[in-house]
Each structure stands twice: as C-alpha cells, then as structure tokens.
Amino acid sequence: MRLTSAISCGLLLACALATGASAQTGSEGLSPTLSAIKSAHVVRLGYRESSPPFSFLDQANRPIGYSLELCEAIVEEIGIEVDDPNLRIDYVKVTSDDRIDAVLQNKIDLECGSTTANAERAKRVAFSPLMFVAGTKLMVPKASTVSGVTDLKGKTVVVTKGTTNEQAMHAVDKKFSLGLNIIASPDHEQSFQMLADGKADAFATDDILLYGLIVRHKAQDKFRVTGDYLSYDPYGIMFRKGEPQLSAVVDRTFRKLGSGHDLVPLYNKWFVSRLPTGERLNVPISLQLEEAFKAMDDSPGANN
Numbered sequence: 587m588r589l590t591s592a593i594s595c596g597l598l599l600a601c602a603l604a605t606g607a608s609a610q611t612g613s614e615g616l617s618p619t620l621s622a623i624k625s626a627h628v629v630r631l632g633y634r635e636s637s638p639p640f641s642f643l644d645q646a647n648r649p650i651g652y653s654l655e656l657c658e659a660i661v662e663e664i665g666i667e668v669d670d671p672n673l674r675i676d677y678v679k680v681t682s683d684d685r686i687d688a689v690l691q692n693k694i695d696l697e698c699g700s701t702t703a704n705a706e707r708a709k710r711v712a713f714s715p716l717m718f719v720a721g722t723k724l725m726v727p728k729a730s731t732v733s734g735v736t737d738l739k740g741k742t743v744v745v746t747k748g749t750t751n752e753q754a755m756h757a758v759d760k761k762f763s764l765g766l767n768i769i770a771s772p773d774h775e776q777s778f779q780m781l782a783d784g785k786a787d788a789f790a791t792d793d794i795l796l797y798g799l800i801v802r803h804k805a806q807d808k809f810r811v812t813g814d815y816l817s818y819d820p821y822g823i824m825f826r827k828g829e830p831q832l833s834a835v836v837d838r839t840f841r842k843l844g845s846g847h848d849l850v851p852l853y854n855k856w857f858v859s860r861l862p863t864g865e866r867l868n869v870p871i872s873l874q875l876e877e878a879f880k881a882m883d884d885s886p887g888a889n890n
Contacts, residue, residue: 640795683772744777
C-alpha cells in the first residue's frame with residue numbers, strides 16, 4: 587500500500603471515529619466528565635515523559651508539547667461549556683501501557699500524547715479529530731547493515747509496551763518468519779537506551795518519535811531511521827467514550843483552531859521551529875495533514 591493512500595485511509599478512519607463519538611445520544615445537564623470537572627474546577631491531562639514533540643518534559647521537568655497545547659485549548663473550551671473560565675490543570679503522568687486504562691478508570695480526563703486512533707481502541711475510548719499521521723519505522727545504529735525489516739532476521743528488536751508498533755512488529759515477524767527476539771520496554775526513553783546500550787539491534791516505533799528522540803539526544807551521528815512503513819497511525823487526543831457533550835466540546839475546539847488558521851502555525855511551532863528545549867526537528871507538515879486541517883475550517887459551524 588502506498589503511503590499517500592494509506593494515510594488517506596487513516597484520515598477517513600480518524601474522521602469516522604470522531605464523527606461516531608459525536609453522534610451518540612446526549613442527555614440533559616452536563617455529561618459525567620464535564621460535571622466532575624465543574625465540581626472540582628480541575629481538568630486532568632495525561633502526559634508522556636518522552637514523546638517529543640507531542641508530550642515531553644522541559645529542562646525544569648514541566649510537561650510541554652504539541653499534544654498538550656491542543657489539550658490546553660480544549661480546556662479553554664471546556665471552561666466555556668461549564669461556565670468556569672478559571673479551571674485548573676493537573677498534569678498526570680501516563681505510559682504507553684497504562685494510558686487507555688487511565689482514561690477508562692477516570693484517572694485522567696484527556697490523554698495528550700502520541701496515541702493512534704484505530705478501530706480497535708475506538709471500541710473502548712473516544713478520539714479527537716486527526717492531529718498527526720505517523721507510521722512504524724526502525725531506528726538502528728549508523729554503522730548497522732539493517733536497511734529494512736527483513737534484514738533483522740534472528741535479531742533483537744525493542745518496542746515500547748502497549749503500542750501499535752509492538753503489534754506491527756509481531757505481525758511482520760510472523761509474515762516473514764524472521765525469528766525476531768521482540769523485547770517490550772516500559773517507555774520510549776528506555777527503548778532508546780536499550781538500543782544505545784547495545785541490548786537491541788533496532789528500536790521500532792513511529793517515525794516522528796524516532797526523529798524526536800535522536801534530535802533530543804543529539805545523536806544524529808549515532809543513529810538513523812530506516813525501512814519502509816510497517817504501520818500507518820493517525821494520532822488523536824483520547825477521552826472517555828459515551829459522552830456526546832464532551833465529544834462536541836473537543837470537536838468544537840478543533841473547528842475553532844481550524845477556522846482561526848491556528849493549526850498549521852501550531853504544528854510549525856513544534857515540528858519546524860526550535861523547541862523550548864533547544865532542539866529542532868525540522869519536519870514540514872505533510873500535504874495530507876494540511877488538507878485535513880483545512881477540512882476542519884470547512885466543517886459546518888466552523889465559523890460560529
């Protein structure tokens with residue numbers, strides 16, 4: 587499958603997931619999440635420690651990133667919805683492995699990381715409109731002879747537990763009978779360190795996260811990203827399913843950002859310009875994502 591057509595499928599899936607969440611039947615008064623937020627005057631945002639530039643820690647160990655800034659815009663819209671402009675934000679650390687449970691168990695209200703919105707997960711949680719499209723690739727040492735997944739036959743690959751990349755690697759292992767030793771680590775930082783320490787031959791995760799980790803560690807002369815895309819992953823902000831009022835607030839936030847032409851500048855802030863931590867990814871927006879952002883501008887009610 588070509589990348590452009592696969593991404594187009596991803597865009598359609600993400601839009602379908604978001605639309606499905608919004609189409610549920612509402613009830614009088616505030617939804618459970620919004621009611622709890624109004625009572626506590628607090629919105630709990632789940633963040634990741636090592637998913638630059640989506641969600642990571644700055645030099646003062648404060649959560650920052652593209653996904654968090656989108657979530658903070660949603661918090662402003664929630665404030666309008668519940669008539670409380672002074673909502674406080676609590677930042678709650680989550681991992682790849684526990685992020686869905688954190689939503690389901692009411693530990694966080696919005697998950698602001700690098701989470702793929704797919705049909706399997708949409709059975710349990712809801713997602714915002716599309717905010718990014720990535721895909722599984724491999725990070726290997728610069729001197730490695732690996733240029734694609736079939737070069738890994740019999741080798742060790744590290745993945746981050748609870749990710750779609752873990753599923754993708756098991757699928758290609760079976761498909762090509764590679765006999766891989768697939769190790770799952772708790773987070774992206776530990777996966778990176780396993781590769782850096784020589785405990786794995788490759789680290790498999792979304793390409794944008796691999797680039798972000800290489801830049802963050804100033805390791806451009808040590809590692810490279812290689813191989814064909816092994817999966818196609820549309821990202822979204824995750825929240826509890828079955829709350830049409832909350833879904834409407836999230837969708838309205840994205841429409842307002844789209845109608846205000848704020849989404850592309852926000853993207854450029856985190857993917858093209860220098861990050862607050864000093865690094866620069868320099869990953870221009872894809873045509874497909876730019877078109878998805880423009881479509882939000884054209885959505886019904888975008889200029890309300």
